[in-house]
Amino acid sequence: MTELHLKSTKVYPYRRPSIDKGYANQSLHIDVGSDDIETRPVDERMKAVFVGGKGFDLWLLWQAVSEKTRWDSPENAICISSGPMGGTPAYPGSGKSIVTTISPLTGIPIDSNVGGYFGPYLKFAGFDALCVTGQAQGEKVVFIDGVEEKIEIFEAGGLAEDAYALSAALTDHFGQGKPVDISVVSTGAGARHTRWGCLNFSWYDTKRRRVRYKQAGRGGIGTVFAQKGIKALVVRWNQVSLETNAPADKKALRAVAKLHSKEIVALDPKQNRMAKVGTTHIVPIMNAHDCLPVHNFRYGSHPGGNNLGEETYEHIFDPGFDGCWRGCTVACSHGVRDFVPMTGPYQGQRVFVDGPEYETIAGCGSNLGIFDPYTVLELNFYCDAYGLDTISVGTGIAFVMECYEAGIIDSGHTEGLELHFGNRLAALELLHQMARGEGFGRIVGQGIRRMKQIFAERFGADAAMMADIGMESKGLEFSEYMTKESLAQQGGYGLALKGPQHDEAWLIFLDMVHNFMPTFDQKAEALHWFPMFRTWFSLCGLCKLPWNDIVPEDNRENPEPAKVVKHVQWYAEYFSAVTGRRVGPDDLITMSEKVYNFQRIFNLRMGGGRRVDDAIPYRAMGPVTEDEYLSRQERYDKQLVEVWQEPIDGLSTAEKVALLRRHREAQYEKLKDAVYQRRGWTADGIPTLATVRRLGIDFPEVAAVLQQHGVTE
Amino acid sequence: MVRVGDRLEIPWYSGMTVGELLDRVPEGRECAAVRVNGRIVARPNFHHTPVPEGAQVHLVPMIAGG
Ligand code: SF4
Numbered sequence: 001m002t003e004l005h006l007k008s009t010k011v012y013p014y015r016r017p018s019i020d021k022g023y024a025n026q027s028l029h030i031d032v033g034s035d036d037i038e039t040r041p042v043d044e045r046m047k048a049v050f051v052g053g054k055g056f057d058l059w060l061l062w063q064a065v066s067e068k069t070r071w072d073s074p075e076n077a078i079c080i081s082s083g084p085m086g087g088t089p090a091y092p093g094s095g096k097s098i099v100t101t102i103s104p105l106t107g108i109p110i111d112s113n114v115g116g117y118f119g120p121y122l123k124f125a126g127f128d129a130l131c132v133t134g135q136a137q138g139e140k141v142v143f144i145d146g147v148e149e150k151i152e153i154f155e156a157g158g159l160a161e162d163a164y165a166l167s168a169a170l171t172d173h174f175g176q177g178k179p180v181d182i183s184v185v186s187t188g189a190g191a192r193h194t195r196w197g198c199l200n201f202s203w204y205d206t207k208r209r210r211v212r213y214k215q216a217g218r219g220g221i222g223t224v225f226a227q228k229g230i231k232a233l234v235v236r237w238n239q240v241s242l243e244t245n246a247p248a249d250k251k252a253l254r255a256v257a258k259l260h261s262k263e264i265v266a267l268d269p270k271q272n273r274m275a276k277v278g279t280t281h282i283v284p285i286m287n288a289h290d291c292l293p294v295h296n297f298r299y300g301s302h303p304g305g306n307n308l309g310e311e312t313y314e315h316i317f318d319p320g321f322d323g324c325w326r327g328c329t330v331a332c333s334h335g336v337r338d339f340v341p342m343t344g345p346y347q348g349q350r351v352f353v354d355g356p357e358y359e360t361i362a363g364c365g366s367n368l369g370i371f372d373p374y375t376v377l378e379l380n381f382y383c384d385a386y387g388l389d390t391i392s393v394g395t396g397i398a399f400v401m402e403c404y405e406a407g408i409i410d411s412g413h414t415e416g417l418e419l420h421f422g423n424r425l426a427a428l429e430l431l432h433q434m435a436r437g438e439g440f441g442r443i444v445g446q447g448i449r450r451m452k453q454i455f456a457e458r459f460g461a462d463a464a465m466m467a468d469i470g471m472e473s474k475g476l477e478f479s480e481y482m483t484k485e486s487l488a489q490q491g492g493y494g495l496a497l498k499g500p501q502h503d504e505a506w507l508i509f510l511d512m513v514h515n516f517m518p519t520f521d522q523k524a525e526a527l528h529w530f531p532m533f534r535t536w537f538s539l540c541g542l543c544k545l546p547w548n549d550i551v552p553e554d555n556r557e558n559p560e561p562a563k564v565v566k567h568v569q570w571y572a573e574y575f576s577a578v579t580g581r582r583v584g585p586d587d588l589i590t591m592s593e594k595v596y597n598f599q600r601i602f603n604l605r606m607g608g609g610r611r612v613d614d615a616i617p618y619r620a621m622g623p624v625t626e627d628e629y630l631s632r633q634e635r636y637d638k639q640l641v642e643v644w645q646e647p648i649d650g651l652s653t654a655e656k657v658a659l660l661r662r663h664r665e666a667q668y669e670k671l672k673d674a675v676y677q678r679r680g681w682t683a684d685g686i687p688t689l690a691t692v693r694r695l696g697i698d699f700p701e702v703a704a705v706l707q708q709h710g711v712t713e
Numbered sequence: 714m715v716r717v718g719d720r721l722e723i724p725w726y727s728g729m730t731v732g733e734l735l736d737r738v739p740e741g742r743e744c745a746a747v748r749v750n751g752r753i754v755a756r757p758n759f760h761h762t763p764v765p766e767g768a769q770v771h772l773v774p775m776i777a778g779g
Binding site: 270271272273281284285287288289290309310311509513514548549550551553555556 | 745
C-alpha cells in the first residue's frame with residue numbers, strides 16, 4: 001500500500017441501501033468547504049421525469065445554484081451520476097458516468113459522458129448521484145467506501161500533481177490489495193491555470209496491471225474541480241454481476257444483452273473494427289470526404305491526413321482488451337505502451353498513453369498542421385496528465401496558429417513562440433506553459449472567446465476577423481468536424497445545448513454524403529430526433545457507440561437506416577428489463593425531451609438559452625478568406641450558379657465570398673426557425689409553456705423562468 | 714472473383730475499380746466507405762482504387778461517428 005499523507009477530517013458512516021431495479025434511490029451531497037455530508041432520497045417523481053444520469057445531475061445542479069451563480073461560486077456543484085442501466089456488465093457500453101457543472105467557458109450547464117468505473121461503483125456503493133459543492137481551504141480527497149459503508153474526507157498534502165501518478169497512488173492506497181475495486185476522479189495542473197480542465201475517470205486494467213483513464217473533457221469541469229480544492233474523488237466497490245443492478249426482469253435482460261453483444265462480436269471485425277482501431281478509422285474517411293479539420297478548419301483534407309489514421313495507430317496500439325467498462329464487446333478504448341515523450345516532465349521516460357481517439361487526432365493533429373502520429377500521442381499524453389481537454393486545446397491552439405500566420409498576433413505577443421501551423425515543439429511548449437501557468441499559455445488557456453477579447457483589447461487585433469475564425473460557440477470550442485458543406489451539422493453544433501460538441505447531433509454524413517435530409521423540414525426533424533435519442537444514453541448511464549457504430553447486416557433494408565431501428569427497439573427492451581417500466585422506442589424520445597427542454601430553460605436561467613446564443617462563426621458555414629474560396633472554387637462557383645442562380649461572371653473572388661456568405665448565413669437562420677418550431681420553441685429559441693406542460697416539466701420554478709423571459713403561453 | 718460481405722460473389726476483371734464493383738452490388742451506391750482486404754477506401758476514392766483479384770470487400774456503415 002502506498003503511504004500517503006492524508007489527514008482524516010470527517011468520517012460519515014451510512015447504511016448502504018439495496019439496489020432496486022437499477023436505482024439506489026438516494027443521492028449523496030458533500031460540501032468540501034464545511035465537510036458536511038448528507039444523503040437525500042430519490043423519489044419516484046424524480047425518476048419519472050429525470051430518469052437518471054444527466055437528468056439527475058441537472059436537477060441537483062438546478063437546486064444547488066441560483067441565476068447569480070458563476071462557475072467559481074462555492075455553491076456551483078459538480079454532479080456525477082450513472083443511470084439506471086449503468087453498471088450492467090452484460091450489455092455493451094453500460095458503464096458510463098455523466099458529469100455536469102456550470103462551465104467556466106460558457107456560464108451555463110455543461111455535461112460530459114465518460115467511461116471508467118466511477119459512476120457504476122458510486123451507485124453500487126449506494127448513491128444514484130453525487131453532488132459536490134463548496135470550496136476547500138487546502139486540498140481534499142473524498143473517499144466513498146461502499147464496502148465498509150463509510151465516507152471519509154481527508155486533507156491532502158504533497159500528492160502528485162499529474163493525474164497519472166495521482167490516480168495510481170490513490171488506487172494503490174485505497175485498494176487494499178484489490179486495485180480493481182477502486183475508481184478515482186482527478187484532474188491535473190493544467191486545470192488550475194486554464195478554463196480547459198478535464199476530469200480523468202479511472203478504471204483498473206487487470207490484464208495490464210495498470211490504472212487506465214477516460215476523460216470527461218468538455219467545458220472545463222476539471223477547472224471547477226481544481227478551484228474547489230478537490231484533489232480526488234475515490235470510490236470503492238467490490239462485486240459486479242448481472243444481479244448487482246437488481247434488474248426487474250433478469251431473463252429478458254440476459255436475452256437482449258446477448259443479442260447485442262453477439263452481434264457486435266460478429267460484425268465489428270467486418271465493419272469499423274473498433275476493437276482493434278478504436279475511432280481512428282474515421283480519420284481517413286473524413287480526410288477523403290473533405291471533413292477532417294486542417295489548419296483551424298480552413299480545409300477538410302490534407303495529404304498527410306492518412307498518416308494519422310487506423311493504418312498507423314493499429315500498429316502502435318498495445319493489443320488486448322480495451323473495454324472502459326466490464327463486458328463491453330466494442331472495447332474501443334485503446335492505448336499505447338512504452339511511449340517516450342520528447343519534452344516535458346516525462347521526457348525520456350516510458351509512459352502508457354490512453355488514446356488517441358479521433359477527436360484528439362484531428363484536434364491535436366491535422367487541425368494544427370501536425371501529421372506526425374507520435375507528436376499527437378505526446379499532446380494526448382500531456383493533456384491527460386495535466387487534466388486538459390484535448391478538443392479545446394486542439395481547437396484553441398489552431399485558432400492561435402491562424403492568428404499568428406495571418407499576422408493578427410506576433411512573436412512579441414506569444415513571448416517568442418513561433419506558432420506556425422505544424423510547429424510541433426511550439427504546440428507542446430504552449431501545453432507545458434498551460435500546466436505551469438506561465439507565459440502565453442496562460443492567455444491561451446482562457447479559451448477562444450476570452451482570447452478574442454484579450455487579443456483585441458491588448459494587442460489591437462482585428463475583432464471581426466477573429467469572430468469569423470475563432471471556432472467557438474456559446475464559449476465552447478468546436479469539436480473536430482468540418483461543417484462547411486453540411487447545414488444540418490452546422491445546426492448540430494450551433495443548436496447543441498452545451499455548445500458545439502458532436503455528441504448531441506452527428507449528422508454530417510447523413511446530410512452531406514448520404515443526403516438523407518434534403519429539405520429544411522427533414523433537417524429540422526433530424527435535429528429533433530437525433531439529439532433526443534443521443535440524450536437518452538446519458539440519462540441511462542450508457543455509451544452511444546454500440547447503437548450505431550456497428551449496425552445489423554439488414555439495416556439498409558430499413559426505411560430509416562440512420563436510426564438503426566432494431567437497436568432502438570433493443571434499448572427499449574433493455575430499459576424495460578432493468579427498471580420494470582414498460583416502454584417502447586417513442587417513449588425513449590419523450591424521456592429525453594423532458595430533460596432536453598429542462599436544460600434549455602436552465603441555460604436561459606443562467607443568462608443563455610436564446611436564439612442569439614446559437615450563433616456560430618462563419619468559418620463553420622463557409623470560406624472566410626479568398627484563399628479558402630479559391631481552394632474549392634469549383635464547388636463554390638457551382639453552388640452560386642446552380643443553387644442560388646447568381647450570375648457570377650466578372651465578380652472578383654472577394655465579391656463571391658461575400659455573396660456566398662449572404663446565402664449561407666440566411667440558410668442557417670432559416671434552419672434555426674425550422675428547428676425551433678419542430679422542438680416547440682418560440683422564434684427566440686425558448687421552449688413554450690405548452691411544450692413544458694406537454695412534457696410535464698412545468699414546475700413552478702421552470703414556469704417562473706419562462707415568465708421572466710416573457711414566455712407566457 | 715471478389716467477395717462482398719459473407720455471401721455475394723462478383724466476377725473480377727482486370728482494372729476493376731471499387732466504384733465499378735459497387736455498381737454491381739445492391740446498396741453499393743449508398744455506401745460511403747468500404748474495406749478492401751481490411752483497408753478503408755472512402756467514396757471519393759472509389760473510382761481510382763483498383764480491386765485486387767480475390768479481394769474480400771465489406772461495406773462500412775458510416776452513420777455513426779463521434
Ligand atoms: S464502446 Fe468504447 S467508449 Fe463505449 S463503453 Fe465500450 S469501450 Fe467504452
